[in-house]
Amino acid sequence: MRTRRGISYPRAHVCLDDIVFERRDFAGDNMACRKRRRLSPGIAGKRDFFDVLPDDLVISILSKLSSTAACPSDFANVLIVCKRLNSLAVRPLVLSKASPKMFAIKAKSWSESAHRFLKNCADAGNVEACYTLGMILFYCLENPGSGASLMAKAAISSHAPALYSLAVIQFNGSGGSKNDKDLRAGVALCARAAFLGHIDALRELGHCLQDGYGVRQNVAKGRRFLVQANARELATVLSSAATSNNFTRSWLTWSPHPIPHPNPRHNHRHQAVPGCPLLSDFGCNVPAPEAHQSSKFLAEWFGARSGVPGPGLRLCSHVGCGRPETRKHEFRRCSVCGAVNYCSRACQALDWKLRHKAECAPVERWLDEEGDGGEGNGAVHGNDDVIAES
Numbered sequence: 001m002r003t004r005r006g007i008s009y010p011r012a013h014v015c016l017d018d019i020v021f022e023r024r025d026f027a028g029d030n031m032a033c034r035k036r037r038r039l040s041p042g043i044a045g046k047r048d049f050f051d052v053l054p055d056d057l058v059i060s061i062l063s064k065l066s067s068t069a070a071c072p073s074d075f076a077n078v079l080i081v082c083k084r085l086n087s088l089a090v091r092p093l094v095l096s097k098a099s100p101k102m103f104a105i106k107a108k109s110w111s112e113s114a115h116r117f118l119k120n121c122a123d124a125g126n127v128e129a130c131y132t133l134g135m136i137l138f139y140c141l142e143n144p145g146s147g148a149s150l151m152a153k154a155a156i157s158s159h160a161p162a163l164y165s166l167a168v169i170q171f172n173g174s175g176g177s178k179n180d181k182d183l184r185a186g187v188a189l190c191a192r193a194a195f196l197g198h199i200d201a202l203r204e205l206g207h208c209l210q211d212g213y214g215v216r217q218n219v220a221k222g223r224r225f226l227v228q229a230n231a232r233e234l235a236t237v238l239s240s241a242a243t244s245n246n247f248t249r250s251w252l253t254w255s256p257h258p259i260p261h262p263n264p265r266h267n268h269r270h271q272a273v274p275g276c277p278l279l280s281d282f283g284c285n286v287p288a289p290e291a292h293q294s295s296k297f298l299a300e301w302f303g304a305r306s307g308v309p310g311p312g313l314r315l316c317s318h319v320g321c322g323r324p325e326t327r328k329h330e331f332r333r334c335s336v337c338g339a340v341n342y343c344s345r346a347c348q349a350l351d352w353k354l355r356h357k358a359e360c361a362p363v364e365r366w367l368d369e370e371g372d373g374g375e376g377n378g379a380v381h382g383n384d385d386v387i388a389e390s
Helices: 055-068 072-079 083-088 092-096 112-123 127-140 144-156 160-172 183-195 199-211 219-244 293-303 345-354
Strands: 012-015 020-024 332-334
Touching: 055 072, 055 083, 055 092, 072 083, 092 112, 112 127, 127 144, 127 160, 127 293, 144 160, 160 183, 160 199, 183 199, 199 219, 199 345
Parallel strands: none
Antiparallel strands: 012 020
């Protein structure tokens, strides 16, 4: 074989018995091989069955792997096996079927390559990637336009968490001013997400109906939605526990013993009360459901920044949320103690049963950090269900 300039390549002498490679340079001197040559199947006398597999079959196998991956490393390890798997694993068909756990990226590991990977998955039509990247762009990378666009793309495909997140944005006017709030749109998005089985959306819709927030007040119907949300949440926990063989009969029985506070430091100051999981959101006998990967990312992202998303801004006090304010006084505060704030009524109800009920103590008067009322969305009553505007 000749190069473009007409010069012949140096010949290589191959010894098949000892598998020793010997090359000669242009001067005719021996030159050691730095990289071991891979012999073709015909020369070695063996067949490489992976090379003869059609691409469609390999892509089908990779699609199944990506849809069942339990963590990002399960899929990343495939990319480093060989060049062929590396090229086939990033095909749109494979990325479109990636499981939500494949996007469980740690905030401390966030990089341009992770951003590019999520973007490729979103472009391939993966709705979970659209939602996860949309939340990161909207709240962490301060790009609300692109973030809301990606969440809307996922919502069009009936992605329930994306519909609920857009509802929270509409309720609070996130990314804009107080005048950008659209309560009717928030209620409509919550109703659609609740229809798809999203528990927090069903609970939020129940509070809206019970309080007449963005919809005509209907206390009986709102209360019925709240009971349905609690029942669905309990069913979800029990089904997951049955799958993992962690079911305990005490979850379904009355607990006469005080329930300890999640933070051991507060147990000596606040006396917990007995409760029944059937009458609670969670936090009594039933363990809290696992938070979404995007919520975990938000909590880790702002936790690494001392829990302060920006000057004068606050995080939602519910530990499973992670949403930050996008402007001052965006979230509601507890009208009893004023020490906690929430992005939604659903987060308030969950955090009340999980943690805040043991901490909330009335004070005579509390003011915002800035010393004025600001443009907040009102106060949150420190009780089980009611959230009213001030």
